[in-house]
Amino acid sequence: MTLIYPSDDSEPTALAPDPSRLEPRAARAWTERMVVDRREDHSYAVTTESGHTYRVDLRDHSCSCPDHRIRGEQCKHLRRVAIEITARRVAPPGRERARCDVCGSVTFVRADDAPPHRCRHCGLVAGDVVVDRETGKRLVVARVLDERADEHVIQATGETVAEYERNDGYPVDDAVVEATYLSAVRRSRPPRRYAFPRSRLDRTDEQLVE
Numbered sequence: 001m002t003l004i005y006p007s008d009d010s011e012p013t014a015l016a017p018d019p020s021r022l023e024p025r026a027a028r029a030w031t032e033r034m035v036v037d038r039r040e041d042h043s044y045a046v047t048t049e050s051g052h053t054y055r056v057d058l059r060d061h062s063c064s065c066p067d068h069r070i071r072g073e074q075c076k077h078l079r080r081v082a083i084e085i086t087a088r089r090v091a092p093p094g095r096e097r098a099r100c101d102v103c104g105s106v107t108f109v110r111a112d113d114a115p116p117h118r119c120r121h122c123g124l125v126a127g128d129v130v131v132d133r134e135t136g137k138r139l140v141v142a143r144v145l146d147e148r149a150d151e152h153v154i155q156a157t158g159e160t161v162a163e164y165e166r167n168d169g170y171p172v173d174d175a176v177v178e179a180t181y182l183s184a185v186r187r188s189r190p191p192r193r194y195a196f197p198r199s200r201l202d203r204t205d206e207q208l209v210e
Contacts, residue, residue, distance in 0.1 A: 025067075029079035036084045042093040046077040056081045058093050102198065116175070122203070124177060129206035132196070134166050139179035139201070142193050149197040152176040161195050170197040177201055 019027040035047040043057040054065040054077050062068065067075040084090045088106045091097045095108035101115060102122035109117050124130065128141040145152060149162040150172040157164065162172040174197035184191035 025076050029076040034080050036090055038090050044081045129204045130201040133200050138182040140182055142178045145176040147176050149174040167197050170199045174198045
């Protein structure tokens with residue numbers, strides 16, 4: 001059993017660097033006034049301080065400006081689009097801006113993704129290590145069910161997950177997460193799974209790898 005800790009830069013953020021340490025095009029990308037708008041074809045319109053508007057397409061790494069089109073340089077417009085996407089102010093190609101239905105933070109989803117929408121920190125996958133808010137114990141996610149907390153019945157008690165006493169106060173429309181206590185994973189026999197409302201579990205930066 002191995003616990004994997006992702007690097008600190010797994011969730012990038014746009015932090016303005018010292019322009020004096022950047023090469024000129026990068027410095028202009030960070031400091032000049034520009035407006036970046038996503039177009040319906042998933043390209044970007046970048047309007048500069050001078051009023052010129054150029055088309056940036058990240059899928060083929062192109063820009064309609066002379067600096068890129070004629071000189072072949074990675075222009076300030078391409079760089080600025082990348083900065084805006086990293087800062088989560090505009091959506092990347094093929095994605096739409098949305099709000100996470102759990103924490104309310106900005107996330108990006110595919111256009112055909114049905115709600116509820118969940119950001120990276122609120123979405124869980126098998127192998128994620130989580131902490132139970134009620135007990136402080138760590139568990140390993142087995143799977144996330146399509147059922148709501150007021151739909152999934154706990155066989156041992158005949159109650160729904162929402163009706164279970166310790167789940168009082170958590171949203172009844174939470175997704176149901178099946179998880180196993182981390183201490184039980186080390187045993188040779190198959191560990192027992194327990195059902196939780198998603199909001200009861202806090203995500204950690206750990207991942208269990210068998």
